[in-house]
Amino acid sequence: MDSQLPRMLGVATAETLxxxxxxxxxxxLAGVPLGVLLVITDRGGLWERPALNRVLGALVNVGRSIPFIILMVAIVPLTRLLVGTTIGTTAAIVPLVVAAIPFMGRIVEQSLREVEHGLVEAAIAMGSTHRRVIFQVLIPEALPSLVRGTAIMVISLLGYSAMAGAVGGGGLGDLAVKYGYMRFRTDVMVGCLAVLLVLVQFVQWFGDVLASRFEPAGARTSR
Incomplete structure (x- = not known):
């Protein structure tokens, strides 16, 4: 069994990735547009729609308030409809996406709200359309924050994937429960934890490095 541990960890890591x-x-693909909508439909936004903004905000709050393990069970019919099964790595992707979209939407919203309003007003005064303001002012200016927020989202997905594995989703969580917990294999548990730790550290490091590339030169030199 000991000689098989590296291979098992490799397979489980590949499934988690x-x-x-x-x-x-x-x-x-879904969270970024959601975050943009939350900003531009708010009062004083580029496309002011208070009613739509309240609905979107309420949906995001509901989505973020449901514990992931409960969400997995609640959307079993949707998972089966989309992928034809509720067990395995592909099936686990459905609840992962549903759980993380509201989270990413709020991250994008907060990042865009950090952009100086004067830049938006200047772009509008120069005749820029709302589309150009979004894609040439808001998103570029918020890019460092968006990249760091994306890293946080990916790290959250790694944690969610471990929980999904514990209930048949495969990956490191599945390996840790079936071969570590149920068979009292401390080495398997430690191995899974070590791999997850390395993955989290790498994602955070890569996110910080990438975000620094998009920061203004003045901001980089002052850090």
């Missing part, structure tokens, strides 16, 4: 990377991509 698959779940996390696919889920992160889908979360970005």
């Amino acid at each position: 698959y779940m996390t990377s696919v889920a992160a991509l889908l979360v970005l």
Whole structure:
């Protein structure tokens, strides 16, 4: 069994990376537009729609308030509808995405709200359309914060994926429960924890490095 541990850790790590990377991509595709909508539909926003903003805000708050383990069970019919099963790494991606979209939406919202309002007003005064303001002012100016927020989201997905594995989703969580906890294998538990620790540290380091590349030169030199 000891000689098989590296191979088992390798397979479980690959499954965790698959779940996390696919889920992160889908979360970005949905979470970024959601965050933009939360900003531009607010009072004083580029596309002021208070009623829509309240609805979106309420949905985000509800999504963030549901514990992940409960969410997994609650959306079992949706998971089965989308992927045809509720067990395995692919099935685990569905609740991962549903859980992380509201979280990412709030991250994007907070990042965009940090952009100086004067820059937006200047762009509008120069005749920029709302689309150009969003893609040429808001998002570029908020990019360092968005990158760091994305790193936080990916780290959260790693934690969620471990919980998903504990209930049949595969990955490091599944290995830790089946071979570590149930078979009293301390070495398996330690190995899974070590791999997760390395993954989290790498994601945080890479996010910080990438974010610093998008910071203004003055901000980089002053740090």
